[in-house]
Amino acid sequence: MKKTYVLIGNYGSGKTEISLNLALESRKKGSTVLVDLDIINPYFRSTERKDMLDEHDIQLFSPIFAMTTVEVPSLPPDIYSVFIDNHDTVIFDVGGDPAGAIALGQYKHHFDTLEDLEVLYVVNAIRPFTKEVDMVLDMMEKIKACSRLNITGFVNNSNISYETTKEEIMRGYELMKGLYEKTGIETRMTTGIEEQLNEFMKDAEAMNLDKKFIGETMPIKRYMHRDWETFSEYGI
Amino acid sequence: MAKEFMKGCEAIAEAAIQAGCHYFFGYPITPQTEVPEYMAAKLPKIGGCFLQAESEVAAINMVYGAAGAGARVMTSSSSPGVSLKLEGISYLAGAELPAVIVNMMRGGPGLGSIQASQGDYFQTTKGGGHGDYHVIALAPSTVQEAIDLMQDAFDLADMYRTPTMLLADGTIGQMMEPVEFKPREKRTDLPAKDWATTGWGPNSNRPRAVVNSLYIETEELQEMNDRLQARYRMIEEKETRVELYNVEDAEVILCAYGTVARICKSAVALAAKQGVKVGLVRPITIWPFPKKAVHDTIAQDSVKTVITIEISAGQMVEDVRLAVNGEKEVQFFGKPGSYCPTAEEICEKIMEMRRA
Structure with missing residues (x-):
């Protein structure tokens, strides 16, 4: 059965990175489509990695003017096909904040027909506007209203880029716990660079942490880096 | 202090707030819109004022007003928007007002593109607006440096009573990096803003404060220009980095x-x-x-x-x-x-x- 993921959240929470990783992971199991629905920010979008997606035979839909540096939030009509066609996995990489989630609203009736829909709210506990439960919820309610979708799970994508340690993931875990207490929504996925993610999981097992706030683990490879990110002194 | 994971624009805005800037007047333009967005979210909560002006021209004149009243104030924009602000920046220089302007450069001329560029070097360093003036212009190459320079910018502006610019290309504004807000000691050597228009009454112990950039008498204008040039030489000597x-x-x-x-x-x-x-x-x-x-x-x-x-x-x-x-x-x-x-x-x- 077709599985559809919708990734929403605050801008800069890591939706695009997770979408790309999830697409590559899903492709191992079957046909996969990635919809770049970001009408908010022309930078750092999944369409920038079209070549890589092509290589893996992952179909990509993009806003009409993506990668032209023209700021027109115009979506191609062929996006509707993903609701009808037979794919194993469809992933919607949505723009950040309520303004980004607006792009989803028009597809509500189509989302309603889907049997296996996972609407994932991505949170990075280290980002300025998502450090605390109330801050996350405030933004989440607005995004939810614009998207016209119910959130089915959280993704703990707490990281500080290349300086991430298991501590950041743990901070995310605590936030996930707090979010569950307020919303009853469980965590579907915890993501991170493999090494730190494994370290976190070792601790999680030792400390007997609740799976409800961890979900599946998905090791992340970074695809959205700048091509010249090789220099050492300043880290990046 | 724990590091934070911030986009350049957000980091610049937070740095300004931490430097005591509670007033922001601006107008959206890619790739700096996250600066006003951040200010809009944060400033009302700390008793500050964020105002989206009707244009860049209006915004810079609001900055002039707030600076004239002695507040730490800033605006931010990107290349075409900064072009619109130039008249106001010249006025700030002429009225000897401290203010901070961020330019997150994009491609030009004209509306150009929304990608990063360094096409505003001439505009920034060779005057830009009319008259014999300069702005101190700081150019960060990392998000962390943008934070540190942004905080310095307010001190420099106050120290020399001059508009100060943070000139970054769009990449700095849009990229995310781990950053740290180091506690800074407040500078105690900054001159008092006794020229600011903070209200005057018969019992005020000082003359009326007048903020103006009009010097109609030749001698007066000459004197003001000499003062500015002397200050610029001092800045060249002390603040070059x-x-x-x-x-x-x-x-x-x-x-x-x-x-x-x-x-x-x-x-x-x-x-x-x-x-x-x-x-x-x-x-x-x-x-x-x-x-x-x-x-x-x-x-x-x-x-x-x-x-x-x-x-x-x-x-x-x-x-x-x-x-x-x-x-x-x-x-x-x-x-x-x-x-x-x-x-x-x-x-x-x-x-x-x-x-x-």
């Missing part, structure tokens, strides 16, 4: 600022692998331009080749040539618009342009 990277005994010297300087550092490493010793001079203040450091670095006997690299048709290269004063040839590599070179390309260019 530069980073010298790997320059000792270098055969090739690169001159670059902002993001490009960062890419150049990667190129320095690549060239070293090919056995060529390359160094980098990175102006951190582009006005005042670090003339002496640029000259002395390039004047070293070991230096055979000098290349200035910019995302422009060649603007800073003119200041490098002035600093070198014909002693050595200064070559240029760069493209106007929004073209950003890779480290590999720069390395190739170094090999191509190298003088035997």
Whole structure:
């Protein structure tokens, strides 16, 4: 059965990175489509990695003017096909904040027909506007209203880029716990660079942490880096 | 203090707030809109004022008003928006008002593109607006440096009663990096703002404060200009900043600022692998331009080749040539618009342009 993921959240929470990783992971199991629905920010979008997606035979839909540096939030009509066609996995990489989630609203009736829909709210506990439960919820309610979708799970994508340690993931875990207490929504996925993610999981097992706030683990490879990110002194 | 993971624009806004800036007047334009967004979210919560003006022209004049009242105030924009603000910036300079302006440069001329660019070097350092004035212009090359310079910018503006600019290319505004807000000691040597229009009554123990940039009498205007020029010389003497990277005994010297300087550092490493010793001079203040450091670095006997690299048709290269004063040839590599070179390309260019 077709599985559809919708990734929403605050801008800069890591939706695009997770979408790309999830697409590559899903492709191992079957046909996969990635919809770049970001009408908010022309930078750092999944369409920038079209070549890589092509290589893996992952179909990509993009806003009409993506990668032209023209700021027109115009979506191609062929996006509707993903609701009808037979794919194993469809992933919607949505723009950040309520303004980004607006792009989803028009597809509500189509989302309603889907049997296996996972609407994932991505949170990075280290980002300025998502450090605390109330801050996350405030933004989440607005995004939810614009998207016209119910959130089915959280993704703990707490990281500080290349300086991430298991501590950041743990901070995310605590936030996930707090979010569950307020919303009853469980965590579907915890993501991170493999090494730190494994370290976190070792601790999680030792400390007997609740799976409800961890979900599946998905090791992340970074695809959205700048091509010249090789220099050492300043880290990046 | 724990590090945070922030986008350049957010980091700049937070740095300003922490530097005591509670007033922001601006107008959205890519790639700096996250600055006003952040201010809109944060300032009302701390008793500050965020106002989206009806235009860039209005915004800079609101900045003039707040600065005249003695507040720490800022605006931010990107190239076409800064063009609109230039008249106001000239007025700020003429009225000797401290304020901070952020320019997150995008490609030009005209509406140009929304990608990163360094096409506003002339605009920033050669006046921009009318009259004999300068702004102190700080050019960060990392998000962390943008934070540190942003906080310095307010102090510099207050110290010298001058508009101060943070000039970054769009990449700095849009990229996310781990950053730290280090606790800073408040400077105690800043002059009191006894000229500010804070309200006057018969019992006030001072004359009326008048903020104005109109000096209708020749002598008066001359006096004001002399005062400004004396101040600019002092700024040149005291506030010039530069980073010298790997320059000792270098055969090739690169001159670059902002993001490009960062890419150049990667190129320095690549060239070293090919056995060529390359160094980098990175102006951190582009006005005042670090003339002496640029000259002395390039004047070293070991230096055979000098290349200035910019995302422009060649603007800073003119200041490098002035600093070198014909002693050595200064070559240029760069493209106007929004073209950003890779480290590999720069390395190739170094090999191509190298003088035997």
